[in-house]
Amino acid sequence: MSGLDAIAGIGADRRRGGYSRHVFDDAERHLREWFVEQAESRGLEVETDANTNLWAWWGKPGEDAVVTGSHLDSVPGGGAFDGPLGVVCALEAVDLLRERGFQPSRPLAVVVFAEEEGGRFGVPCLGSRLMTGTIDADRARRLRDTDGISLAEAMGSFGADPARIGRDEGALRRIGHFVELHVEQGKGLVDLNRPVAVADSILGHGRWRFRFRGQGNHAGATLIDDRKDPMLPAAELVVAARRAAAATADGRATVGRLVPNPGGTNVIASAVDLYLDARAPRGARAMVEDLAEQAMELASQEGCSVEVVEESFGDTVHFDAALRDRLCEVLDDVPSLPTGAGHDAGVLAAEKPTAMLFVRNPTGISHAPEEHATVEDCEEGSHALARVLTDLAG
Structure with missing residues (x-):
């Protein structure tokens, strides 16, 4: 995919192999800049919330929006698809909808959550946990990386205000539905010989x-x-x-x-x-x-x-059953799969109707350089996400 190709050189880890992209480091900063450039080139309005999550809006920002997206950071030595695939497919889904002349009747946004992997400060899904208040803001400010730099210090050097982090009622009101596309981190779709699935649950x-x-x-x-x-x-x-x-x-x-x-x-x-x-x-x-x-x-x-x-x-997350079934129907009865991997969608599920789409990973390997998805399956994912957004925002 052209989007993944464009960022292929950012954060490449010569020692471990794969990619090391952590919140507020140079690699993640370049990825954020890439996302802003891509979003603005599509006429999307970009904003950064108090917890440093990025939002790109199709039209005027508003409440009860249909939101999609994922994250751009990685584990140390991670694969190319975990996180960025969901962001790239979201942007491509916007392109597909525009090519079809679609006009959303609800606000629609692409979001990039900060520090999903916990690769720098140790707490996964930090951006979504802060937004929902499931981690205490004072505790978060005191988190330290392996060099002893606190989250508050890193945010300050990044130009963000650590005093503002915490539960964000305004951002939560804007989310009506959240759908996250992600490379599958297992072999479920390989065994089923299917390119796309809908998530059923996340292991505690x-x-x-x-x-x-x-x-x-x-x-x-x-x-x-x-x-x-x-x-x-x-x-x-x-x-x-x-x-x-x-x-x-x-x-x-x-x-x-x-x-x-x-x-x-x-x-x-x-x-x-x-x-x-x-x-x-x-x-x-x-x-x-x-x-x-x-x-x-x-x-x-x-x-x-x-x-x-x-x-x-x-705890174990069971995604909104009505939304899960709706997506399966929209996508012509694709399979529904559980996952042992955590995601921002799992954090948001306690607050909002939330769903996930998985794209087949032929190696079944994730959090390692061997993680993979074919161009054809990635395109299937973009088209599936476009159909879901059409149904939810049409």
Whole structure:
């Protein structure tokens, strides 16, 4: 797709492969500039809300609007489609509607949410969580990235006012329906041999930080019996998490990040931060509570301590059934699929009628460079989204 081709060089990660595009960094700034340019070239009116989400309006902004869009940021070393595909298809759907002479009878907007992946400040769907008030604004301002820069500091250097963030009643009133298109992050459509589907639900999921504290020391001069090495209980918890997920119905538990301090090869760490992503239809918190008890026992055996902090959590989301069925009918009975991946649409679902469209990913891989979608399937997605917008805004 021409839109994806135009941004293919932005945020390419030479070390990890794929893309690293995080809120308020240079790559994300260039992507925002690209979006504004693309929107304004189509005659859309662009504005930035208090939480730094971007809105591009077809016609005059107003309440009860039909809103579509996604995000532009990525996980570290992520794929090219997760997020940007939904933005590109939204702009292309606007083009298709205009080619057909369509005039919306309701306000229509394309939105780009900030920090959906949580790749910089650790909290996913931050832009939509702030807008809906599901994260406290003071807590959000205190969030820090791996360089110790707070969200408030990063916003200030970006030219935004951190004092203004928080629940945005005006923005919420403007949303009548929200439909997010996204590359599928799994193999459901591959197995069904279909290019497009409608989302049914999102698995309950959360993120937790386990901080193991011990005694930093010399790797060569410290006898094994004299050590208080926090890496040992952290390593054992990685294995325990896999076992806990296997014992939980449709459970998933992943340790994707382990940060020792100070991080030297010949140094026994003084502390280790372990970041756990846990998901399940029911019982994700119970699974983590059990792991926290195991962590305390493992830490105690090594003469260490552990602190557990919940960084984010969202219960299982079931999308608006009437809207889901309406979209399936509009799209000639496309399949309806659950997903284990979180999205801004899932956050908004508690406030507004919300739906999602998935585009087939032939590799079934996401959050990695191998993530993919064919040009033909992407075009199918744009046409499907155009039909949905015609139905909702016509």
